[in-house]
Amino acid sequence: MTIQGKVWKYGNDVNTDVIFPGKYTYTITDRKEMAAHALEDLDPTFAKEVQAGDIVVAGSNFGCGSSREQAATCLKEAGVAAVIAASFARIFFRNAINEGLPLIECPEAIGAIEAGQTVEVDFEGGILRVGDKTYQFPGLPESVMGIVREGGLIPYVRKQLAQRKA
Amino acid sequence: MGQSFTQKILARGAGKSSVAISEIVDVTPDVVMSHDNTAAISATFKRMGVERLDDPRRHVIVLDHCVPAASEKYAQNHKTIREFVAEQGIEHFYDIQRGICHQVLPEQGHVRPGALIVGSDSHTTTYGALGAFAAGIGRSETAAIMAIGRIWLRVPETMQVRVKGAFADRVGAKDFILRLIGDLGADGGLYQAVEFVGPAIDDMAVDDRLTLCNMTAEMGAKNGYMLPDEKTRAWLQARGVKDYEPVFSDPDTVYARVLDYDVSALEPQLAAPHTVDNVHPVKEWAGKPIHQALLGTCTNGRLCDLHRAADLLRGKKIDPRVRMLVFPASVEVVREAMRDGTLLTLSEAGAVIMNAGCGPCLGAHEGILAPGEVCISTANRNFRGRMGSRDADVFLASPETVAASALTGQITDPRTL
């Protein structure tokens, strides 16, 4: 799978409260409505202008803070095709995998990527293309890829349960 | 090569004799915690097409995040959870009167040394203070454990933090953990286990150890850990917990990093807006006017925290411009603090005594901030918008610093009173 997308660029330590504010965590249950608040407290223009297939790029520790899954859900539902960061907070990393939102950890490339630019990601090859430069990124571990391949955790568990019965 | 505490626990959970760093293992946890988010978790569980929980005895559910319900939506949320609990026969359910999950689980004997615990809350790391492995996970994966009884975890490297020295008067565990996070940064412990050792940890009360492990989440750590000792044993025994097997890191464990701290010269610290690693000595911010002072949360809502604040406020009145809110971490704390007069002292000083629960910590209710307001809080997070308005400022500090600031109406180093 290879994707191309327009970049929204942010800094280090983008936390889950600015990705999806805590005050909505129990009051908003609709995915579309979650998407409407994506990154609200960091960049109020994001949710209004984001296009399907866009890519979020950030520095280190993206998604730090709470365990709230809506932080991954709202980005996925807003149409974000992938998040590229220098590193990810661990629970966000898990939530994104479970949501089927691909993450790319590639610290070398972050400095070279500019907001509004189009970048290309080749998932199988582990290659990120930024202008005329290319960067390698490590693939996800095989057991985790299994979840992504099934389209997220829910279909993955359904399949496991079906296999158990069989 | 020696196995760390975390490696040993994850190996046992996976049914293996040993596991390697970075290996992904499939484990069956001993305890799975969830809170008000259980309504969403139960909906996901149902979407997985399962009727019954894999093992209801494994699950502990605590209503704490927005209790009592602040609106019809929250009320419906709680109702859904109560129905799910009844339908699935979940025995370990604590309704709104009990307190914050991270205090209730240890108090009610669900946290044992050597246990493998996961929870759908980032501060699940707290339980490491009693010698358990405890890590935060997401909602969907909590539902997946309900369905299939297993979860994948990556085996983390371990960082050892060696702490010595005696705290000065009015300086303590909260100041130390803020300093550590300030030094390491919000990602300083990313994907790692953090093991606290040394004479200063040995000297520390269990209450304070819980504060340290609670905040390891703020440096990105997967779990915190402390060696269970005589204090741990006594604390657990008082709550009827006797049977467990402590697990220790091998002496030849290879640590990713070893840090040495001496707390003797440590001064009161605070985290300034809007990140937890924006840490400075309190004196650098002294004089900043505040509107609200929050004493409580899973970080500092325990009895010794309330005592520290009460000691500073006894016989005095807080500044009339400050709203001081006290949220004991559990009903056990409420009752103790009632019996020994701590709540009376705080109330007479002008504080508002609230119910055991999370309060405004996550911005849901009970003390939300307006634009332009400043709060000093004993909580663990000060992200923009966390306690209400995105144009409000939240400072994080110790119970002593919060009490001292409430007294004067401005950020105050408690040693200056």
Ligand code: SF4
């Ligand atoms: S007190 Fe705050 S940090 Fe602790 S569990 Fe509740 S909302 Fe989370």
